[in-house]
Amino acid sequence: MVATDLDRTVIYSRAAFGPAEPETVCVEHLDGREISYMTVAATKQLGALASAAALVPVTTRTIEQFQRVRLPGAPWPYAVTSNGGTILRNGLPDRRWRSALDARVRAECASLxxxxxxxxxxxxxxxxxxxxxxxxxxxxxxxxxxxxxxxxLAEWDAWCRPRGWSASRQGRKIYTMPLPVCKSHAVHEVRRRMLDAGELHPDSRLLAAGDGALDAEMLRTADAAIRPRHGELEQSNWNHPGVVVTAASGIHASEEILDYFLGVRA
Structure with a gap:
């Protein structure tokens, strides 16, 4: 099973390309504008990966924002949006997951x-x-x-922590998140369901990729993982045993990440 973040891991805005002008494919439009891209090579790799493994897109995007993205290999049996707040099963939100999560947030965290x-x-x-x-x-x-x-950011995070929340920055966005709302929790729930349904072999490994602080727990708890040489984790020099770092930064890191997944899978 492969759980991968999207923005600045697999898909990129022009501002995030880095020092490159590769041949690209637009994978997201907003109000008629092209806003997210993959390299041509990465689209082929992602299509191959979707055929070879249980691929689960994992994103902090809302459901609506995620549904704007058109990726090779879709539709996905499972996807995780809202930083783990929503599990999509065949495109529909799982109400049991959200209900249980809401109850935990109410019990453990200050209100939104x-x-x-x-x-x-x-x-x-x-x-x-x-x-x-x-x-x-x-x-x-x-x-x-x-x-x-x-x-x-540090002062805001210090206020949040005793109240069951955290703050982190991804590009120009500062996210303020309840601690129970976590990509890793949702990914492991998807893996449990797929194992129970016989959709994964019992010995299958969990692979993961991501570039931001909100991805760190998902990378840490995977069997093997990779992060690009850019983003929040790179800026903080975050490393963990079993987590590989790409040689490239910017949009070409996506090709390394997908090559890594295909190689480990092979």
Missing amino acids: VEVRAELRARVDESFALKLREADDLFVYLVVDLERLPDGF
Whole structure:
């Protein structure tokens, strides 16, 4: 089973290409604009991987944002969106998973209303461009990185932690997330279901890829994993036994990641 993050791992905006102008395929449109791409080589690799393994896209995107993406190998029997808040089974949200998760968040964490109000009180228009709520689960802030005050993220995370939340930055977005809402939890639930249904061999390995802090637990708990040489984990020099780092950064890292999956699978 292969669990892979999407943005800046498999798919890339033009701003995230890095020092490259490769031949690409657009895989996402918004309001008629092309916004996400894969290299031509990566689309072929992803198609081959989808035929050879149980591939599970895993993303912090909301359901609506995920459904805009058109990837080779789709449709997916399972996908994970909203940072693990939603498990999609044949494109439909699993209500039992979400209900159980909501109950845990209510029991262990401050409310979304309280956290959003506190965050709103801490920001202003000099650096905060947008404040959004995602799937009634978490909030994210789009910021001007050049104007983001020093220490803002660390101070906000310090406020969040005792209340059962965390804060992390991915590009221009600062995510504020309840601790139980975790990609890793959802991925392991999907794996359990597939094993119980006989859709995976009992000895099959879990492989994973991702570039951000919200991917770290998923990488750490996989049997083998890979991360690109860019993103939040690279900036913090995050490493873990069994996690490979690509040689390339930018969009060409996706080809290395998919090659890695195909090689381990082989």
